[in-house]
Amino acid sequence: MTDRDFDTQDWQVRDRAHYLHPFTDHAGLRQTGSRIAAHAEGIHVWDTDGNRMIDGLSGLGCVNLGYGRRELVEAVAREMAELSYCPSFFRTSHRAAITLAETLTGLLPDHLNHVFFQSSGSEANETAMRLVRRFWDLEGRPEKRVIIARELAYHGSTHMAASLSGIPPMYGAGGDVPLPGVVHIRTPYRYRHGRDMDPAEFGVVAARWLEEKILEIGPDRVAAFVAEPAQSAGGAICPPETYWPEIQRICRKYDVLLVLDEVVMGFGRTGKWFGHRYYGIEPDLMQLGKGITSGYLPLSATVISDRVADVLIDKGGEWAHGYTYSGHPACCAVALENIRILTEERIVERAEAELVPAFAAGIRSFVDHPLIGDCRSVGLMGGLEIVRDKATGEAFPYEAHVGDHCSAEALKRGLALRANGDTMSLMPPLVTTPDQIAEIFAIAREAIDATARHFGAM
Incomplete structure (x- = not known):
């Protein structure tokens, strides 16, 4: 039996039995099971069920050149x-x-x-x-x-x-x-x-x-x-x-x-x-x-x-x-x-000239969103801070886990969007294209809109 004969559920069972993940609530993980990454190319990662995800986080802020560079x-x-x-x-x-x-x-x-x-x-x-x-x-x-x-x-x-x-x-x-x-x-x-x-x-x-x-x-x-x-x-x-x-x-x-x-x-x-x-x-x-x-x-x-x-x-x-x-x-x-x-390939210079302005504009496009209190970025790192009250900046209670909910909404739509508390963070690879930047923010908006509806903000 080879690894390819195992399905996602098999991998999840083996994962729960033996692999302790960093920064993870393992009791919660046992309930949901891990997402099992299978392969990646460019800015995309596929899981063992064939779902494709845009890696809006460059892994953990590290995969600057994207995946699959021979x-x-x-x-x-x-x-x-x-x-x-x-x-x-x-x-x-x-x-x-x-x-x-x-x-x-x-x-x-x-x-x-x-x-x-x-x-x-x-x-x-x-x-x-x-x-x-x-x-x-x-x-x-x-x-x-x-x-x-x-x-x-x-x-x-x-x-x-x-x-x-x-x-x-x-x-x-x-x-x-x-x-x-x-x-x-x-x-x-x-x-x-x-x-x-x-x-x-x-x-x-x-x-x-x-x-x-x-x-x-x-x-x-x-x-x-x-x-x-x-x-x-x-x-x-x-x-x-x-x-x-x-x-x-x-x-x-x-x-x-x-x-x-x-x-x-x-x-x-x-x-x-x-x-x-x-x-x-x-x-x-x-x-x-x-x-x-x-x-x-x-x-x-x-x-x-x-x-x-x-x-x-x-x-x-x-x-x-x-x-x-x-x-x-x-x-x-x-x-x-x-x-x-x-x-x-002048990757950094190209990112500064072509991607950073588009990324900054994408972040700023949420300034009037009813769920977003603050929009901030530098280069290709940005955050959208979710708040309960836009006028006062009052945050949601920690127990609501609003950021986690929003991250899950984004993932369902094919985007890795990180919740740092209730700030939704993005750090796309430096090889992302302008069209892909636009796609990232379109998905992020869908996820934030869905989160706003869920929590009664829209």
């Missing part, structure tokens, strides 16, 4: 045939890791010249936090230990990464999270924290929440501020243009390292190659992942400024940190091919 598969096969594995321990290196590190630093600002590889964004953030504390120890300032992050942030699921994440439900997953020495400030969420303020004014006010927290703790105790350029899992929170310049000024004033989590925003999501280019940020550390391989293999990178790397190298001796799969040859090879395609 060049990426072939790059992996070539590297595996030549060098299936090589540790980066024992003073050993290999060509794919060296070339990728060199290629990445060539895409980044001049002060970012060193790269450490891992397999996930969680690990990249874990590495960054160890670097931060090691840096201050070596500088003779071990009292600088406190890390400031933001509410509604998502930085991963390891102990430290979950602690950085400002999503309280994650803290109940076990492990004494958040860890000591991590604190959170409010996020630049204008719809909830400054609806009546001018966006430029609000950006400065929101940035100064960081300064207030630094002064409350004491600048001599604050090691770093870590943040995403714009927040995806938090509900497509896009800061005003005045926010990041003020954050940069505050970090420099108080000698606080600025750590930029570009795991989602990197490799074209904002319409620029990286979020730091879009917002004009000069980080001390930067975490990359997801789009680095377009999700074809797991890889992440922590990019380190000369200021931090020079101290680590000159004063640090052995840095006792690393992973078995740091710089895995096949993962590095697919990242190099991914970057080649993005560059030679």
